[in-house]
Amino acid sequence: MIRTGVLAILALACVQGEAHAQMRAPHASEAACEEPALRCATKATPAFGPDGTLWLVWMAGGQVSVASSLDEGRSFSTPTQVTTKRLNLDWGPDARPKIAVDLKGGIALAFSIFRDEAFNGQVLTTRSTDGGKSFAELKPITASNESQRFEALALDEDGTVFAAWLDKRNRVPAKEAGRKYEGAALFFASSRDGGATYAEAQLARDGTCECCRLGLAFAAPGRPVVIFRNIFAGGVRDHAVMTFTDVATSGEVRRVSTDDWQINACPHHGPSLTVAPSGTYHVAWYTNGKARKGLFYAHSRDEGRTFSAPMPLGQPGRNPTRPFVLASPAGTVMVWKEFDGEKTSVQMTISRDDGETWSPPRTISSTSDTSDHPLLVANGRQVYLSWMTKADGYRLTAIEDQP
Numbered sequence: 001m002i003r004t005g006v007l008a009i010l011a012l013a014c015v016q017g018e019a020h021a022q023m024r025a026p027h028a029s030e031a032a033c034e035e036p037a038l039r040c041a042t043k044a045t046p047a048f049g050p051d052g053t054l055w056l057v058w059m060a061g062g063q064v065s066v067a068s069s070l071d072e073g074r075s076f077s078t079p080t081q082v083t084t085k086r087l088n089l090d091w092g093p094d095a096r097p098k099i100a101v102d103l104k105g106g107i108a109l110a111f112s113i114f115r116d117e118a119f120n121g122q123v124l125t126t127r128s129t130d131g132g133k134s135f136a137e138l139k140p141i142t143a144s145n146e147s148q149r150f151e152a153l154a155l156d157e158d159g160t161v162f163a164a165w166l167d168k169r170n171r172v173p174a175k176e177a178g179r180k181y182e183g184a185a186l187f188f189a190s191s192r193d194g195g196a197t198y199a200e201a202q203l204a205r206d207g208t209c210e211c212c213r214l215g216l217a218f219a220a221p222g223r224p225v226v227i228f229r230n231i232f233a234g235g236v237r238d239h240a241v242m243t244f245t246d247v248a249t250s251g252e253v254r255r256v257s258t259d260d261w262q263i264n265a266c267p268h269h270g271p272s273l274t275v276a277p278s279g280t281y282h283v284a285w286y287t288n289g290k291a292r293k294g295l296f297y298a299h300s301r302d303e304g305r306t307f308s309a310p311m312p313l314g315q316p317g318r319n320p321t322r323p324f325v326l327a328s329p330a331g332t333v334m335v336w337k338e339f340d341g342e343k344t345s346v347q348m349t350i351s352r353d354d355g356e357t358w359s360p361p362r363t364i365s366s367t368s369d370t371s372d373h374p375l376l377v378a379n380g381r382q383v384y385l386s387w388m389t390k391a392d393g394y395r396l397t398a399i400e401d402q403p
């Protein structure tokens with residue numbers, strides 16, 4: 001069932017991407033390219049360093065690479081290969097390498113690989129202390145030999161790296177005890193040395209959906225908050241948030257919305273979370289539930305205890321997907337993808353009043369071929385769209401510069 005869900009989602013992505021072919025830009029991504037170069041990548045994840053340098057990590061040719069840019073993504077340094085050999089990198093729709101750059105310029109990375117054909121994974125981590133020139137030997141984020149996938153990294157203001165991921169170590173003891181085990185579990189760990197080593201993994205929540213990305217941010221210094229697709233009673237896979245007491249203590253599970261999506265399969269379509277300077281939680285997600293279908297946004301002003309009524313996003317006839325939301329001092333920005341039958345576009349809306357009202361959506365980028373999920377990244381007050389496309393390669397677009 002899970003494998004069928006994977007193939008169905010990938011087939012949909014292919015249909016959306018197979019628009020009329022056009023001439024490619026010189027640095028365009030190449031689908032059949034087997035080199036580790038950026039032009040061969042289909043997924044790229046950005047982060048700004050404290051000095052304004054843009055860092056980019058990508059997966060291509062079975063390897064993970066990192067490069068930096070001093071001109072807002074127009075050109076990049078010679079890439080550093082993080083991996084020394086070809087790996088079976090996690091190619092799931094919601095999987096991608098993660099990066100965090102601390103105030104000292106240290107770079108923490110995490111990504112997952114497949115252990116076997118049953119999609120059991122392993123999360124690997126590494127760190128650079130010399131400005132991305134080299135990376136330490138890869139280490140598993142946990143000693144468990146069971147499956148870990150969909151890792152997320154967030155950096156606390158004191159330099160602590162907090163990691164959360166989906167983990168299946170509890171399925172074996174459950175099976176041995178004759179108990180039914182659904183999905184996976186939310187596990188977490190923190191690193192006080194910038195991602196060089198992580199504390200022993202701890203369980204935050206059992207019974208989560210096993211194949212959707214996590215959203216991760218800090219509600220306050222020392223207090224991570226995670227959004228994830230939970231499995232509620234009756235096999236309903238709706239979203240929930242958890243605010244941690246500190247980096248070593250998990251919190252209560254609080255439901256974002258009662259969408260009533262009862263499904264015994266993998267949606268492969270995770271949520272997005274950001275916490276505004278005011279403390280407001282802004283979340284965006286996809287559902288195909290009985291109560292509502294499509295993309296939605298909501299906010300919480302009481303650390304996830306209650307959320308606003310879900311606000312629909314996008315045009316239903318254009319299959320809106322892959323939302324991402326980011327709060328900055330200049331406002332809260334939200335983006336998602338739509339497909340009109342020929343082109344995939346990135347739609348954008350901005351709220352200047354902490355989520356109370358939003359500007360009319362407008363197109364800020366488009367492509368005639370396949371593309372990565374749209375991401376948002378901020379450097380001070382400036383917010384950028386980060387998007388990897390097959391036809392045009394990597395793009396970094398300043399949101400405020402748009403007409």
